[in-house]
Amino acid sequence: MRQLNETKNDDICALATPVGRSAIAVVRVSGPNARSILQGLCIKLSSEIESHKAYLAYVYNSQSEKIDQALVTYFQNEQSYTGESSFEVSCHGNPTIVKKVLERLIQLGARLAHPGEFTFRAFINNKIDLIQAEAVLSLIESQSDEATKISLRQLDGKVSDLFKKLESEMTWCLAHIEASIDFSTEGIDIVNDSGLIHKLKDLNEELNRLIEGFGHGQIIKYGLKVTLLGKPNVGKSSLLNTLVQSEKAIVTEIAGTTRDVIEAQTQYNGMAIYISDTAGLRETTDVVEKIGVNRSLAEIKKSDLNLLVLDVTEPLSEDFKQNLTLFKGQKFAILCNKSDLINADQKKQISQELAGLIGGVQKLPGSLSFNFGKQVLFTSSIEMACRNDVLNLVLAQFESLDFLDESIVSSARQIEMVNMAKEYVEKSIAELSSGLGSEFIAQTLKDALLAIQKVLGHVYDDQILDRVFKEFCLGK
Ligand SMILES: Nc1nc2c(ncn2[C@@H]2O[C@H](COP(=O)(O)OP(=O)(O)OP(=O)(O)O)[C@@H](O)[C@H]2O)c(=O)[nH]1
Numbered sequence: 001m002r003q004l005n006e007t008k009n010d011d012i013c014a015l016a017t018p019v020g021r022s023a024i025a026v027v028r029v030s031g032p033n034a035r036s037i038l039q040g041l042c043i044k045l046s047s048e049i050e051s052h053k054a055y056l057a058y059v060y061n062s063q064s065e066k067i068d069q070a071l072v073t074y075f076q077n078e079q080s081y082t083g084e085s086s087f088e089v090s091c092h093g094n095p096t097i098v099k100k101v102l103e104r105l106i107q108l109g110a111r112l113a114h115p116g117e118f119t120f121r122a123f124i125n126n127k128i129d130l131i132q133a134e135a136v137l138s139l140i141e142s143q144s145d146e147a148t149k150i151s152l153r154q155l156d157g158k159v160s161d162l163f164k165k166l167e168s169e170m171t172w173c174l175a176h177i178e179a180s181i182d183f184s185t186e187g188i189d190i191v192n193d194s195g196l197i198h199k200l201k202d203l204n205e206e207l208n209r210l211i212e213g214f215g216h217g218q219i220i221k222y223g224l225k226v227t228l229l230g231k232p233n234v235g236k237s238s239l240l241n242t243l244v245q246s247e248k249a250i251v252t253e254i255a256g257t258t259r260d261v262i263e264a265q266t267q268y269n270g271m272a273i274y275i276s277d278t279a280g281l282r283e284t285t286d287v288v289e290k291i292g293v294n295r296s297l298a299e300i301k302k303s304d305l306n307l308l309v310l311d312v313t314e315p316l317s318e319d320f321k322q323n324l325t326l327f328k329g330q331k332f333a334i335l336c337n338k339s340d341l342i343n344a345d346q347k348k349q350i351s352q353e354l355a356g357l358i359g360g361v362q363k364l365p366g367s368l369s370f371n372f373g374k375q376v377l378f379t380s381s382i383e384m385a386c387r388n389d390v391l392n393l394v395l396a397q398f399e400s401l402d403f404l405d406e407s408i409v410s411s412a413r414q415i416e417m418v419n420m421a422k423e424y425v426e427k428s429i430a431e432l433s434s435g436l437g438s439e440f441i442a443q444t445l446k447d448a449l450l451a452i453q454k455v456l457g458h459v460y461d462d463q464i465l466d467r468v469f470k471e472f473c474l475g476k
């Protein structure tokens, strides 16, 4: 990225559309001499061209021969994507035409741009901050409607506003701590430590919210992973097939049919949901089945949600209690399957029994929190309503995902910095509470502030720029 920084006064050009044949290909040019390069490319174009207006013009080579007829749009300084003088040529999407246009632009003094260089210039010229630069990339790469919405919110500056607020509040706290070091500072009312602690705790809460939101953002971006677990023969594979509407897994009345983890995907309410069917959990001496059971257990930790499946025609066993403890610290729900085989009274009886067992498990130290109404569902894999009922239950465990108007951080770089800021804010709260010297607390807070400034790109170095821009495609 040092290279981009050192050559930021070059005129750059690139094809902005995919390589190959297409109706139209767009070539972009940006740099201090963009206007004169445009005049050199389209020699018949009036020198009076206005910014943001499309002109139909011929594009010429160095021998003044026509290369193509194209639509050209000029963007003057500061009113362009890059923040510098630039233009776009929409020519016919023939690779030989594109090649000739680029050759001509290079003759006229431009050079081929590096990947992400246009967005880099937008950043350097303060058109966007680093959050927005990353949003450009994630918007191009979004794979679902919901993921696109997150990227758009980042691009339009909502997330940046939040970070700017954090930056200004941290600066305020820092100013007050520094003021108490230097008593001669005038014009600042020194707040007491408890006032500062209160403010820092609010900041910490906001950082925590961002960290939690990151988890949700990842789910929206990459889909939700759900695993079906339970004893053999309870109907896990039947449920998988019903949920993904395809005969993915083998179903038989023999206990121990599924040996491997079988994954299939479905879409529901705009969300991608990946469902894993697993080998039934039981003690076994069968070598292959044993491996399968271990794989089932390994899936638990990888899942966003575990669904423990029961067969309602079988008595609730000790196994159930044990299986429930496997989900410590994780989201889970219970499917009481084969409910087509029992009547309403039996359902009621099972519910009561289940509530008692769960109550027992919850009394254990460090136990699971459980909402009976929200986390237990009677299912029948052979009934029509099954798919919707189960998938609604799944999404209900992620209700906060509906808060899409919230600002979500979705890049690994950003969340690393947020975690770092949180660590320092917590440290500064502890330091303030223990009455440590203001000089030390000021240093801790400066580190927190630096982390937030790096997210926005208000402070940056080559390493940060490299991380943000190296993933970009050519022409962006
Ligand atoms: N009546 C009824 N039968 C079901 C239901 N779900 C599954 N079954 C039957 O139960 C048997 C076992 O179903 P599977 O889906 O293979 O069960 P599993 O939990 O995957 O079993 P393993 O792979 O052995 O762990 C099959 O005969 C299914 O047809 C249900 O909701 N109602």
Ligand SMILES: [Mg+2]
Residues within 6 Å of the ligand: 236, 237, 238, 249, 250, 251, 257, 258, 277, 278
């Ligand atoms: Mg199975």
